[in-house]
Amino acid sequence: MWILIDAMKCIIVANWKMHPATYKEAVRLFGTSQDALGKAKDVSLVVAPPSLYLRQLKEVTRNKRVAFAVQNAHYEIVGAHTGEISMKQAKDSGAAYVIIGHAERRSAGETDSDVSKKTAAALAAGIIPIVCVGERSRGVGGEYFDAVREQLRTGLRDVASKAMSRLLIAYEPVWAIGATCSMSPRDMQEMAIFIHKTIVDMIGEGGMTVKILYGGSIEAENARAMLEDGGVQGLLVGRASEHGHEIMHLLGEIGQM
Ligand code: PGA
Secondary structure (H helix, E strand, O other): OOOOOOOOOEEEEEEOOOOOOOHHHHHHHHHHHHHHHHHOOOEEEEEEOOHHHHHHHHHOOOOOOEEEEEOOOEOOOOOOOOOOOEHHHHHHHOOOEEEEOOHHHHOOOOOHHHHHHHHHHHHHHOOEEEEEEOOOOOOOOOHHHHHHHHHHHHHOOOOOHHHHHHOEEEEOOHHHOOOOOOOOHHHHHHHHHHHHHHHHHHHOHHHHHOEEEEEOOOOHHHHHHHHHHOOOOEEEEOHHHOOHHHHHHHHHHHHOO
């Protein structure tokens, strides 16, 4: 099932990473997140828990605006890949989305070429790819645009033009992930224009419809400004999604938009 987010004000992806420590805590965090979503009208929440928890959490989902993502998956359908899960298995467990090319996976060796294979495999399996791009550091010369362009060109090279509107691009500058402050909405807006232009150069005008998320040190205090002024249609949230009170506060702020 494709989740229709066009009718929504925005999409919040809660990337729990390797948290929480037990399934019991995961149920509690998920319950709080669902309750908080009730107050944030027209917002859809995509929870990306450790994949071990996904199927059971899906069973206790009460809100139609909640969907699930896996944080990674392999591009092969089955095979001798110890420790991996496939896109098809992810979908079978209840995931509608998959995060691909997150900075923490890239630093563990994932390449743009892997991203390209995974993105194509996700679309073939009927899962929406959330493709992460972002420069490692930012100097004054603007080289970071080249880095992002290269990630997009290679990472999306196997995606057919007509499939492009189905995926989400998560721009996450590596220097802003797990940091003390996020990028400014103004800089994000400039990057969003650049990302759209790069995709338009690849596939034509249809590239303008690709949805962009921002990720990197988003919390209740800066979420709303980023959504209002950053040229993005959603947020990829790490730390602030891992604690009940913080996700509640964040969704509460967005609900007032
Ligand atoms: P952060 O993480 O919100 O803790 O900076 C974001 C991410 O890694 O996706």
